[in-house]
Amino acid sequence: MEKEQIILLEELFTRYFSHLVLYSGKLVGSREPAEDIVQDVFLHLFETKRLKYATSSFLFTCVKNASLNYINLSKKRTIPLSSTQEAIPEKDIQEEIAHMQQLERLDAAIESLPAKCKEIFKQVYLQGQRYEDVASQFGISYHTVKAHMTTAFQHLRKHLLVLLFLLRNVKFARK
Incomplete structure (x- = not known):
């Protein structure tokens, strides 16, 4: 116990x-x-x-x-x-909880990606690396990186309806 x-x-x-x-x-x-x-x-x-x-x-x-x-x-x-x-205000607590739950769902969806696809997605989208840099790092072509990113977004869209809004907010926050 x-x-x-x-x-x-x-x-x-x-x-x-x-x-x-x-x-x-x-x-x-x-x-x-x-x-x-x-x-x-x-x-x-x-x-x-x-x-x-x-x-x-x-x-x-x-x-x-x-x-x-x-x-x-x-x-x-x-x-x-x-x-x-x-x-x-109780509203702040509820907003924090809802935000945290959205982030957890996003994280779970990213973790459910195939291994190589997940690694490439994290490098490109979460760490902000360019496709060319990731391609040379993994020893693959630019188009393969692009294909992995397309697969990742298709997979994530299936799992999360709010994904586009979350990723747009994250992306704009980085600029």
Whole structure:
């Protein structure tokens, strides 16, 4: 049972830690305490054997509550916080959860690509390399890279309807 808990902790930590730290950081205003808060949440869930109930919304709620507790304790010791840090709309939590779920679906779809196709897709689209550079790196022709990219996009379109919107947002954010 303990080993299953440790494996589950590692999986949840790997999957959600960075998203939860970003969320908590927005609430508390700093990354360092946000990392501590998220680690404490995972530790508490592990110690109380509640990891098996840890969905993304459950984790975000736990981190929200722990962040608010941190803010309240900080208020007692320091100067007052801004009003934006005191009132956290539920809408923000839902948007973060929805965004995280979209990214998870995108990641799962990319991981389901054939191995060579996945490698080429990641090099070209996620790392921004040119087709020519990837072709020489893999020792294949430009047209083979282009064919792999076409296959990747066809595969991803089948798995995700929102893929085009996500990829456009990612691509425009890089420019």
